[in-house]
Amino acid sequence: MTDHETRDLDRRDLDTLLSESAPTTSQDGPVRAAALEAMARDARPSRRNARRPLAIGAGAFALVLAGGMAASAAFDWHVPWANDAAAKYTYTLPSGAECTGIVGNVTGPPDAVAAANAFLGRDDLLKTIDIDAALAFERQGPNTFDRGGAQVDAGPGTVYWTADLEYEHAVSWAVSTALWDTLKAQGYNLDDMSYQGALNCPGADLPAYMGTAGD
């Protein structure tokens, strides 16, 4: 402490010193107030249910998540199109559990369906998707859960969230985004298109409400 500062301290009581020690903040004023008002309104979540991030644009994704089942070559996917799936891929969840996903039953104009199946059939499908971007999107929220008609927080720290579930959502979202972006880039109208997907994630750390199979 310098001599100058010591003299300053001597002249004022402790309460004053403590109050004056507060770090500088940005100055309040109309510009800052307007930005805060805008943020308060922009932060309001849309009515999108973040637990179903895959139903975007022109698509539908019927998720069959089997968390507690043992993996086997003869796994019953409980979807009639399983043997004709356009895509099958495997990835690792944060817990170390392995997820296998299938995507298929693409519907829509025949040429668009053919293009979708061609994209989904790529051997390097997972290399074409941006999981980090999907995770960032997930984390922006809103992440809500419909509990008896009320939207409740389903973000980190809640019983509705696990890292595995977040990652699974992100991968599925990334696949969906890559598919639709590819089709749009090729000039297809997505309005009448849909597809379905299913996941099998034995040993995954999933929220208790999801049980071990089905969703």
Added chain:
Amino acid sequence: MTDLVAALDANAGALLDYLERRIGIDDAPDALAEVMTVVWRREVDLPEDATEARMWMFGIAKGVVANVARGKVRRAKLADRLRAVTAVSHEAARDRVMSGSGGAATSAPSVALASAALASSAVPVAAPPADHGLEVRDAIARLDPELAELVRLVHWDGFSLGEVAALEGIPASTVRSRYAHAKRELAVALGVEASGAEAHSS
């Protein structure tokens, strides 16, 4: 306008100030974006009483500050506009300090950071930091962390001891004794008379 919007409007400035004092002006907009996002997610939990609503929001902000310490707050697009405002304000304040001027800003705010919203507006700037306060802040930081935060909440953020008790989830009597203890330690560390220990209790 919903109750939550009104509650946010009433407290957003104080929340931003709180976050800026804890984690700095640069990171505070992103933290506030996270606070507001959580507040909206938990809309059903908003207390009806205005004071309780304020404390509830600060409780969320406190959790976000802890996440910042763990490196878990991400840059949010939601914070872009506010970040531009506070960054320009901060730059201008710093320029004023460096130029030794106490009057109107002598340097133009950072053009790169100026948003369209700011281009036609005179941005008021914060008072230059009175960094004889640095020694006091250091003394506070050397306290036990719980005592230090208590002092900050009272003297930086303007909370009463009763509000601190509510925010920290500890009995008011404990807060009062801790506050008195902190004041004694600070008086010794700074070589000044302790006074006004009762001024903030309520």
